[in-house]
Amino acid sequence: MSKALEGLKVVDLTSALNGPFCTMILADYGAEVIKIEPVGGEQCREWGPLDEKSGESGFYCYVNRNKKGVTLNLKSEKGKKLFFDLVKDADIVVENYRGGVTKKLGIDYESVKKVNPTVIYASGSGFGQYGPITHRPCYDIVAQAMGGMINLTGFKDQNPVKVGPSVADHVAGIYLSVGVLLALHNREKTGQGQLVDVAMFDTIFSLLENALVNYTIGGFIPERNGNVDPSIAPFDIYDCKDGFIALGVGNDRLYKKFCKAIGHEELIDDPRYANNELRCQNYIPDLQNLIRDWCKQYTKSEIETIMDEVGVPCGPVLNVKEAIEHPHIQAREMMVHCEHPTAGDQYFQGCVVKLSETPGSVDAPAPLLGQHNAEIFGLSEEEVVQLSEEGVI
Amino acid sequence: MSKALEGLKVVDLTSALNGPFCTMILADYGAEVIKIEPVGGEQCREWGPLDEKSGESGFYCYVNRNKKGVTLNLKSEKGKKLFFDLVKDADIVVENYRGGVTKKLGIDYESVKKVNPTVIYASGSGFGQYGPITHRPCYDIVAQAMGGMINLTGFKDQNPVKVGPSVADHVAGIYLSVGVLLALHNREKTGQGQLVDVAMFDTIFSLLENALVNYTIGGFIPERNGNVDPSIAPFDIYDCKDGFIALGVGNDRLYKKFCKAIGHEELIDDPRYANNELRCQNYIPDLQNLIRDWCKQYTKSEIETIMDEVGVPCGPVLNVKEAIEHPHIQAREMMVHCEHPTAGDQYFQGCVVKLSETPGSVDAPAPLLGQHNAEIFGLSEEEVVQLSEEGVI
Numbered sequence: 157m158s159k160a161l162e163g164l165k166v167v168d169l170t171s172a173l174n175g176p177f178c179t180m181i182l183a184d185y186g187a188e189v190i191k192i193e194p195v196g197g198e199q200c201r202e203w204g205p206l207d208e209k210s211g212e213s214g215f216y217c218y219v220n221r222n223k224k225g226v227t228l229n230l231k232s233e234k235g236k237k238l239f240f241d242l243v244k245d246a247d248i249v250v251e252n253y254r255g256g257v258t259k260k261l262g263i264d265y266e267s268v269k270k271v272n273p274t275v276i277y278a279s280g281s282g283f284g285q286y287g288p289i290t291h292r293p294c295y296d297i298v299a300q301a302m303g304g305m306i307n308l309t310g311f312k313d314q315n316p317v318k319v320g321p322s323v324a325d326h327v328a329g330i331y332l333s334v335g336v337l338l339a340l341h342n343r344e345k346t347g348q349g350q351l352v353d354v355a356m357f358d359t360i361f362s363l364l365e366n367a368l369v370n371y372t373i374g375g376f377i378p379e380r381n382g383n384v385d386p387s388i389a390p391f392d393i394y395d396c397k398d399g400f401i402a403l404g405v406g407n408d409r410l411y412k413k414f415c416k417a418i419g420h421e422e423l424i425d426d427p428r429y430a431n432n433e434l435r436c437q438n439y440i441p442d443l444q445n446l447i448r449d450w451c452k453q454y455t456k457s458e459i460e461t462i463m464d465e466v467g468v469p470c471g472p473v474l475n476v477k478e479a480i481e482h483p484h485i486q487a488r489e490m491m492v493h494c495e496h497p498t499a500g501d502q503y504f505q506g507c508v509v510k511l512s513e514t515p516g517s518v519d520a521p522a523p524l525l526g527q528h529n530a531e532i533f534g535l536s537e538e539e540v541v542q543l544s545e546e547g548v549i
Numbered sequence: 550m551s552k553a554l555e556g557l558k559v560v561d562l563t564s565a566l567n568g569p570f571c572t573m574i575l576a577d578y579g580a581e582v583i584k585i586e587p588v589g590g591e592q593c594r595e596w597g598p599l600d601e602k603s604g605e606s607g608f609y610c611y612v613n614r615n616k617k618g619v620t621l622n623l624k625s626e627k628g629k630k631l632f633f634d635l636v637k638d639a640d641i642v643v644e645n646y647r648g649g650v651t652k653k654l655g656i657d658y659e660s661v662k663k664v665n666p667t668v669i670y671a672s673g674s675g676f677g678q679y680g681p682i683t684h685r686p687c688y689d690i691v692a693q694a695m696g697g698m699i700n701l702t703g704f705k706d707q708n709p710v711k712v713g714p715s716v717a718d719h720v721a722g723i724y725l726s727v728g729v730l731l732a733l734h735n736r737e738k739t740g741q742g743q744l745v746d747v748a749m750f751d752t753i754f755s756l757l758e759n760a761l762v763n764y765t766i767g768g769f770i771p772e773r774n775g776n777v778d779p780s781i782a783p784f785d786i787y788d789c790k791d792g793f794i795a796l797g798v799g800n801d802r803l804y805k806k807f808c809k810a811i812g813h814e815e816l817i818d819d820p821r822y823a824n825n826e827l828r829c830q831n832y833i834p835d836l837q838n839l840i841r842d843w844c845k846q847y848t849k850s851e852i853e854t855i856m857d858e859v860g861v862p863c864g865p866v867l868n869v870k871e872a873i874e875h876p877h878i879q880a881r882e883m884m885v886h887c888e889h890p891t892a893g894d895q896y897f898q899g900c901v902v903k904l905s906e907t908p909g910s911v912d913a914p915a916p917l918l919g920q921h922n923a924e925i926f927g928l929s930e931e932e933v934v935q936l937s938e939e940g941v942i
Binding site for chain 1: 551553556566574597599607675677678682685688690692696697698708710711712713714723731732738743745747752760762764768770780784786788794795797799860863864866868869876878881884896897904905907
């Protein structure tokens with residue numbers, strides 16, 4: 157089976173997370189991604205977990221699978237020449253330096269466009285390519301904070317808490333893929349390349365949902381509310397015998413089924429809970445406590461079975477091991493094996509977007525440092541040794 | 550300026566959030582999106598905040614801007630005929646029913662393909678189109694729970710907490726756009742349509758980052774850790790005079806600058822904090838407390854200025870109002886005005902992906918219920934009235 161992006165050449169200047177996550181998606185669906193690293197390797201080759209035997213970073217390997225790897229000193233003249241040779245016939249360049257850095261290095265969109273007028277140049281960064289704080293460095297936690305997400309996460313009257321995983325980095329990487337593919341579609345129609353600019357700050361801000369219109373239209377500033385939804389009840393996370401479970405009883409029809417399922421049919425006609433609006437007003441403390449007491453008698457799995465039978469949305473709070481081993485995650489190939497030349501079998505995340513005719517897949521491990529220098533730059537063994545001694549590759 | 554997706558026709562069967570967020574992106578970048586709603590309107594027309602004057606839902610309006618709206622009873626014979634007439638020349642169909650429902654309705658990919666062999670049919674759902682629990686209903690909180698995110702969010706030794714905003718819905722919608730655009734690129738090369746399948750469960754699972762390899766390669770099950778990063782220190786959220794601030798001191802170079810900036814140069818040579826690994830081990834309690842004490846003396850804005858000067862990644866925890874009004878969000882047009890025929894001026898989120906040549910924009914308000922019935926179905930006024938009386942539109 158062929159892949160959707162086969163035949164496209166991507167020059168990948170990215171490191172760490174948001175950029176590499178974008179080029180991972182492009183590579184999973186068939187683009188030839190050539191990852192350029194500094195001569196010493198990019199920072200996240202050192203990030204744990206490290207494979208005991210080979211020292212390879214699990215983090216680096218999952219996010220850079222399916223890519224080819226070269227090294228390049230972009231501050232050297234020879235290195236820059238090799239870069240410009242490489243981008244001449246590239247379809248796409250992706251970078252995630254902070255705003256202003258590619259210009260300083262002389263490898264920004266304007267410079268690349270001179271040798272490749274139809275190139276699509278995609279930039280992922282904390283604060284984007286324009287705006288008053290474009291120059292600032294950013295980590296995921298900073299984007300989550302400024303984008304408004306941290307203030308909305310956590311329990312009422314307690315400190316705000318960041319989203320555990322790096323949601324700003326990941327989602328910015330996915331948006332960057334959207335941008336590349338939009339620009340690609342446009343180029344096919346018009347022959348025109350362009351600059352794609354995605355900021356982690358904007359990314360988080362775009363996920364705030366009706367919190368924004370609650371302020372601009374509703375006139376109030378929404379605050380964090382733990383696991384309780386202010387506009388649906390019961391909708392919460394409950395303690396059970398062996399962990400926690402999420403329950404969402406979204407409307408009156410589900411509420412009736414739910415009351416029967418938990419053996420409390422008397423709640424159906426309780427005037428305090430006659431409709432969703434009243435349930436929201438009166439959920440705390442009585443209804444919440446009653447459901448809490450009910451859940452404590454059962455395991456996650458028992459509650460899941462009961463709710464599945466009556467069609468009430470429900471799911472256990474799974475830890476990483478449980479999620480990995482879940483039969484649904486397994487059936488959808490969300491975990492895949494990949495053979496790495498020095499680390500051996502690796503087992504990590506698969507491809508989210510399922511395409512019936514041109515599916516993505518993990519076909520090759522992440523590159524060793526500089527593994528494809530000879531192939532990509534068209535160098536003899538001697539030339540590789542010499543350029544390496546000169547500190548160019 | 551033209552837009553990237555101009556000329557593409559999208560038939561949009563989606564409701565609530567993940568599907569509509571996908572078609573919002575397609576519409577923002579120029580596709581003609583025809584939103585089909587049940588005759589009574591889709592559920593989120595009722596969701597707050599509601600405009601006082603017109604009763605229009607702010608939620609519905611932001612996520613359905615730039616779309617045309619028709620009503621259709623897909624269970625009626627005439628309604629189904631109108632649907633199949635509509636999809637005959639559509640490029641893309643998007644739906645987000647739960648697994649199995651489109652088949653029951655007779656509007657699944659196989660059925661649509663019969664009248665339109667090259668259609669791209671994109672499905673967003675809780676659990677996707679295959680796998681053991683494909684049939685289950687899902688809310689955002691359920692996908693967050695099962696996907697492993699809730700277990701990783703919150704403070705150590707406290708209950709887990711869901712991400713405030715609906716991250717599963719949003720990100721599934723963005724992935725669905727990636728799928729549509731991948732399929733579109735493939736169709737341009739091969740003339741072949743296909744089915745795109747994105748599940749909210751998979752979506753959340755894909756955002757867990759190295760938590761997955763920490764288990765499969767590192768051999769341990771990561772747990773939530775509040776705002777402290779287990780592998781970088783100092784990297785935390787601190788109380789200050791007027792709120793909270795995020796600080797990320799990611800390496801030794803930044804640590805030196807940081808110590809000088811807070812007037813504690815003695816910390817640079819403190820053997821407990823000599824490198825990042827030691828700082829991670831010894832961050833709690835002394836270093837954390839010292840930084841906490843320092844932060845409490847300043848406002849968010851004062852700390853931001855100090856850190857910006859020395860280049861330490863830093864950002865205040867902004868509430869929704871503060872984020873909306875931030876000069877950077879404003880400069881990047883992440884909030885836009887849109888004139889609605891009955892609700893008047895609306896002010897909501899803009900477009901994340903910035904394209905230099907074919908930018909996205911908000912050009913038209915969300916449709917009134919059935920607003921484009923006559924135009925889209927090619928009906929006379931009399932026909933509209935009659936089909937409406939029959940309950941077809």
